[in-house]
Amino acid sequence: xxxxxxxxxxxxxxxxxxxxxxxxxxxxxxxxxxxxxxxxxxxxxxxxxxxxxxxxxxxxxxxxxxxxxxxxxxxxxxxxxxxxxxxxxxxxxxxxxxxxxxxxxxxxxxxxxxxxxxxxxxxxxxx
Numbered sequence: 001x002x003x004x005x006x007x008x009x010x011x012x013x014x015x016x017x018x019x020x021x022x023x024x025x026x027x028x029x030x031x032x033x034x035x036x037x038x039x040x041x042x043x044x045x046x047x048x049x050x051x052x053x054x055x056x057x058x059x060x061x062x063x064x065x066x067x068x069x070x071x072x073x074x075x076x077x078x079x080x081x082x083x084x085x086x087x088x089x090x091x092x093x094x095x096x097x098x099x100x101x102x103x104x105x106x107x108x109x110x111x112x113x114x115x116x117x118x119x120x121x122x123x124x125x126x127x
Contacts, residue, residue: 002061004053004071006039007032016040019048019067021056039070050076 003024010016017039022032036056037048053076057063063071065084071077 002056004056004061004063004067006067021061046070048074048076050074
């Protein structure tokens, strides 16, 4: 299955991308079937060969979410944009005070469980 995706080119800290048609499972940096445009995210410039993009979409190539939004902006596809969310960062670590309170609570729970076990053992031996 073919896909229209972004292939990163450019130097470190100077990203630029090519819009390419390639096999969906192939590496992004690997070979591709056709180059249909480019994107410079820093200057927010892009160029898409709309005719070729429409040809590949009609041939069954599926654009990624970001490429879909670019094609909507270029007018190659009609319809709404797809919400593309950035990867979420890990949750911040809890402050030391909260960690200490949680540790104390865990110790208390453990003590209560041990007391209940001892009481149950005493009741069983009394009978």
